[in-house]
Structures are given as structure tokens and as C-alpha cells.
Amino acid sequence: MALEALHIRDFRNIAGQDWELAPGLNVLEGENAQGKTNFLEAVYYLANGRSFRGSESENLIRFGRERAELKAAWSHEGLEHRLAMRLTPQGREVEFQGKTIVRLAPVQASLRVLVFTPDSAMLFRSPPQARRRYFDHAIAVQRPGYASLLSRYQRILRQRNQVLERGGPPELLASFDRQWAEGALALMRERGAYLEALRGPWARRFQDLLGETVDLNWHWAGPLCERGALDLEGLLETLEGVRAEERRRGLTLLGPQRDDLAATLGG
Template structure:
């Protein structure tokens, strides 16, 4: 699987742009704040419906325009596919696959499988639980359309339950409605817990060997899925914490409070690991993500690397470069001369300047 072509119209700092990619290594280079990351964001957005930055559609549309368009042409399983995405301020995304509009954004997921790696990902181990939950959710949404529906329904029910908790604070008669939302929350929550648990099991089949290689066999890494509630006890925990929920007017129990622990020989790296250990674990996690996607879809994902090489030392760079062999990689950097050519076979080079893209044929 690889992306052949990307066209942008009124996207961030691009009035119009079109870029053709090789199925190998593609370099986008230029000074900071020129638009390199915007290209990666557009690819990720048209594959997942979400910005990796968490940006809203209105923030993505060029400042002097009311709407934006993205078109991607990909090759998958020997077939050419086209995806169009139309963004308009104040309206839902319009998406078409092979010129046929789809009714739900979730129908797009799985058409393109991508792994995005940025310098911010190197801090996922020490940052908030929300970022680690987002890592699970974004990968599962690409791999499992049922999970997409479960997560959307769970979030909807959670919002409704929290809203009801606030209403009860000044209208006690609405207490009778709480069990209805409790049942729905448990129904969807249990399925989410099951799928997250399976996902962590799959990662744990891959990540120990990767991390051992990165540390020359000195460290053994495993992930622990820290469930806020077990499947069988979710309903009872929700009931037990009802008084607390009413006091704080928010739901204290459920997978929206899950986390992942990273243990090196039993030590919790989130709390006690050095910065070097945390960054190595983060790299191990990304490399495991690439391998997991390859196994599950029986194809290579598209790899998006946003100026991450400059954040890694030589040995970690080598590990990442080894993992991208045979995978379409679109990589941003401030200068491709930073890369030693015998370590990286570059197929296409583009210079990005102030929302313009120029191919360098001798790159």
C-alpha cells in the first residue's frame, strides 16, 4: 500500500499544491513553519478523518477561504483508489471514495493504514494517560471498524450521562434516568475493554524483541493495560461510585480513564525511567506499531515521520531506518544533507518553502 499523489486546495498555508510520491523514501525538507508538517497532516487526515494535532476543521481551512479540499490517490492490493475530502466551515466533512460519497466518516477507516511518528510521540511515556489512550484508540480505529462504532457510542453515552449528572444537581427527579445511561455505558465500555486488552496482548507479542535489540539485550519490556474497571465489575463499580459522580458531576469509572504501564524488568518507566529509557520505550512502541499493522493487514502501512530523526541518536536512528525497509516513508526534515546517503536510499526529494513544493530531480 502506498500513496501515489496528494492534491491540496486552501489547506492551511497551501492555496493549491500537488505532489507525487515514490513508493519508497520521500523527503520533504525546508525551514521551520514552511508547511512540511501540513502535508503529513493532510495525508493522515484523509486516511483517518482526524488531524494528528487534534485540530478542528475550521483551523485547517486556509485563513482567507471558507472551504478546503484534499485528494489522495493510493495503490492498494494492486488497485488504484481515490479519496476526496471536502472541509467546509460549520459543516461535517464530505468524503468520497472512488468518486462515490460515503454517509459516515467511519467507512473511510482502513482504506489507508498509516503510522505517524513525531517528536511529540517520544514523550508519550511520561505524558498524560489521555495520550496513551489516544494511541490505542487511533490504531484500533484504523484496524477495526467495529471499534470505531463502539468508541463513538461510548463517548456519546458518556457525554449524556455527565450532562444528566449536572442536571440532577438541581433537579433530583431526574435520578430515575441514571440507570438507563449506566446500562448503555457498561454495554459499550465492556466491549472497548475487551478490544483494548487484545490490542495490548498483540503488542506484547512483538515489543519485547524490538526493545531488547534496541538495548543490546540489557532490558526486557512489557506493557500492562491498566483498566480503570474490569469487564465483570464495571457495573458494580459504577453503582458504588454514584455518590462521588453526583458530587463531582462527572463519571469517575470506565475505559475513558484507562492507562498503559510500561515495565522494564518490573520497573514502571513512566515514573522511574530515565529520559533515555522513556524515549527508547517510545521508539519501541512505534516500531511495534509498524510491525503489528503489517501482520494484521498483510501489507505495509504508510509511514509518516515528522522531523523525528533529529531527535534520535545514531543507534536509534539506525533501528528506525532498518524498520522502514520496503515501506513507503514520507519524511520531513530541515535539511536532507543531514542524512548520510549510504544509510538511506532516497527516492524523491521536495523542497518546501512558504506553501510551495518544488521537486529536486537531482535529490
């Protein structure tokens, strides 16, 4: 994906600006509080339909204006794409390829944006949930199908938890066990593959910063990972081992929803 053009009108402190981006690396330079981060926020919003700052859409409209407007053009796999968004206090309107859409899935299949800001340096000091959320989004940017995989697992997890919480019959719980195991295994493999793909580039970045070779080790850790279950039958067997405790607590105790990133640098 190569973002080629961006139009911003009445977004944050940007009254009106059109950008044409060059192929490859683009550098945005300027004084503080001039709109550099707002520019990045606009790009992120176009791809994800939300702000990485956690702001509501109505707060993104420039003070004193009734609406904001964002447009983008990009190429992906030889095809030209056009996106337009209009933000008002009542909501937003989205047009993709000249047609009104509600869900952004068609956009995210080709416009993939991941942001890294100074606040992202807190990633390793944040709660595990923040790390899972960040890496889940990063994987989805690289592999659009991952978002659907994650959504399906979360739905199955909610349903399974409801059965446990209500003390549902064993046969009903068993119907969710295999679905849970299939989803959990798929997520764990995707997350593991993503970390492995990053290991080399991250190690080289650390080496550039420190001026010496570093030993970077990281992996996903959690109740399920610690039990060493590596295949579908292993997951189901491990799940059986905690069934009584799950019944008592009314909650699924294993799975990628409880994992955290464990990382060491230089041992």
C-alpha cells in the same frame, strides 16, 4: 491497504506534486523545511479529515492561494479506491469513488493512517487523556468498528452523567447502568487485546535498540481496573459500590474514560 498514488496542490508549502508509491516501505528524504512533514500531514488529512498538528483546514492552504487540493488512490481487499478533497477558507469538499460525501466513515473503512512524529516521543510525558486519545485512534486504524464502539460509549457516558448531575430518579439511572457496563467492558477488552498484540513487537524493538533482552510490562490502570471486575456482572456490582459517591459528585467515577497506560521496562 496499500496507498498507490498521491496528488498534492497548494497544500502548506507544496505548490504541486504527484507521487507514485512503491509497494512496501517508502522513504522520503530531504533537507529541513522542504515539505516532508507536510507530505505526511496531507496523507493523514486525507484519512482523518484533520491535521495531526492541530491546524485549522484554512491554515493548510498555501499562502496566496484560494484553495488546496488533495487526491489519493489505494487498494484494499482487491478493490480500487479514489478520494479527492478540496480545501477552501469556507470548508472542504470531499469526493469518494466519484460521489460527494460528508462523513469520512466510508474512507476510513479502507484508508487507515497512524502517524508517529518526534512529538510523539512525549506520549509518556503527556496527560492520561493524550495517551487514551492516541491509543484509541491507533486501535481504530486497525479495527474500524472500534470508532463506533467508542462513540457509543461516550454518548452513553454523557447521558449517564447528565442523570447524575441532575439528580435523576434511580430507575432512570439504572437504565443506563447496563449500557455503560456493556460499553466499558467492550472498550477495556479491545484496549487490552491491542496492548497484548504490541507486546512482542515492542519488546523486540527495545532489544534491537539496547542490544539485550528486556522485560516490558504494560497494562491499563484506573479505578475500575484496580477493582478487578472482569465481566458484565462484576462491572455492575462494582458500579453499585460507588453509587452513593457518584450521586454526591454528579459524575461517573468508573470506566475506561479514567484509565491510563502503566508501563515498566526492565522491572
